[in-house]
Amino acid sequence: MKPNEAARFHPDRWIRRLCGPLFAATCLLATCTGVVVLLVVLGSIVTAALQGPPENPWTAIVPNWSELLALVRKLAAATQSSEPESTGYRVGLAGSLWLLGLVAVIGIPVGVGAGVYLEEYAPPGRLRRLIQTNIANLAGVPSIVYGILGLALFVRAFGIKALALGPTLLAGALTLSLLILPIIVITTQEALRAVPQSLRQAALALGATRWQVVRDHVLPSALPGILTGTILGLSRAIGETAPLLMVGAAGAILRPPAGPLDRYSALPVEIYNYAREPDRHYQIVAAGGILILVALLLTMNAAAIVIRNRFRRYHHG
């Protein structure tokens, strides 16, 4: 160190003492924006659902819970109509639940299967690295691109009439399944990696085959982690709007779908259609729909976080 540099160092310079707390406060403030935003989101939507977009959006009024529940119940039960007072989300809600079920049946087995293959079966090497990189990149593909894929592949089948599904529930569910595949594969792999190696070795030493090891020992032990990933993936699928717009979830459907090959509408798509309307009465309807959607998603995500935290504690003693 040069002498003049040493002379510049004063351990008690005021700026050093000032910087620390100031920086800590700034960081705390930044962290709190997240919490504040969450509260503002919920508060303003509850308010808007009850009274329409307020003149001054910042004066949140304490919501009246019974009124709110009545409103949500009314919206969930009523089918779409041209009158904002009597319209509701019954068709969209039914469509979203159908999608949830179909994605759970189609997307989750494939995702978990791919995760198990990569973690337990695939020999380490170039091919495995390639698949791994590919999945990491798929996770970053914008959801609307999946919508384009679903449109060309499932809805139109490249113009081959016999294979084209048209704008049906199944086409939507297949698209959403591809969309959540990377999430499920990645979380499955993480869960499998957390299973101690000794468990596999013990089972193998007793003569179990590879599949027996996976089915009877590894998978049960990794189940909470896989469950977390599954719930997160499903909640992502439920909240997506853009890909469903691409594969033809229409706004103007007047009855709930009867089967996987029926036309459908979904909750977020209906919300989008109401939110676009300039009429203030429709804004109230949109807020009510968002309330249903957010309540559904926050419950699912909170469940996933709770399961994961329990699981962590269990594994780390």
Added chain:
Amino acid sequence: MSSTTVTGDGSPTRRVEADLWSGHSRSLAFWEAAVTIGLILCAAITVLTTIGIVAVLSVQSFEFFTHAKVSLPAFLFGTELKPDAHPPKFGIVPLVWGTFLVAAGSSAIALPIGLLSAIYLSEYAHRGVRAVLKPTLELLAGIPTIVYGYLALLLVTPTLKRLLEPMGLRVETFNALSACIVVGVMIIPLVSSLSEDVLSAVPRGLREAAFGLGATRFEVSTRVVLPAGLSGVIASFILAVSRAIGETMAVVLAAGMRPQITWNPLTSIETMTTYIVQVIGGDASYGEPKYLSLFAVGLTLFAVTLTLNILSGLVLRRFREVYQ
């Protein structure tokens, strides 16, 4: 196992043992093979998805360039986007500009706030505070994008009008600034959670050494921990920008659908994702130039986000400090 001596000529003892231990039975071998093949198929679907995306986008884009008689330079460098005019003009520059504006504006909000909260969570927060704040940020990440879009219409734009119109600025109902704000808020959890993972992984020894030399917590955070985790922080920044570029619903509802090249963030703009939604929601029929143009725009969008994602992975690997 039985202790009977086994002779070479297939004695009964051997048969009984084989029945008890079915390790090499034919049905088991069959199941083993079937399951392996099934799992390989599952993994193959992930690869096929990528191939499918690339194939669909490039085949249909090729069709667009040949059918609509739009040359590649006219598409990439054209500054006018008028798909309904005669003759139609398909210049992507206004869409790229709009996308860039939203990405830049939302990054300006999300990157500093996300990084600061990552530093707080990893360096300052007590364990109990962390246990509350981290799941809250994760919940925030679970809110669907359509909600943020609605929020822009309900809350952000009216507030902007209230604040800026007395100053003589005209705020349109759909404007780029409100899109920047909601998208920025939306990607904060992404930045903070990825950066926090990296910063927490910096070994304790480094911090303790710095504290031992008399550094304050501020100095440890900014001059020791942050440089050590820099590659991860930058990787999370790049991912966040990529997410902002690919964001659709929040931008559709907040920024509107008017393709123009402007510096004024208070007017309506159109991004690549919004254009795709606009075309599909409109009356364009299958096979006509306007319809096909959505694939060309989609290909551009895919190329940009894929490049950013790969770049993020490279940064993370190339510049990672290795500790032993």
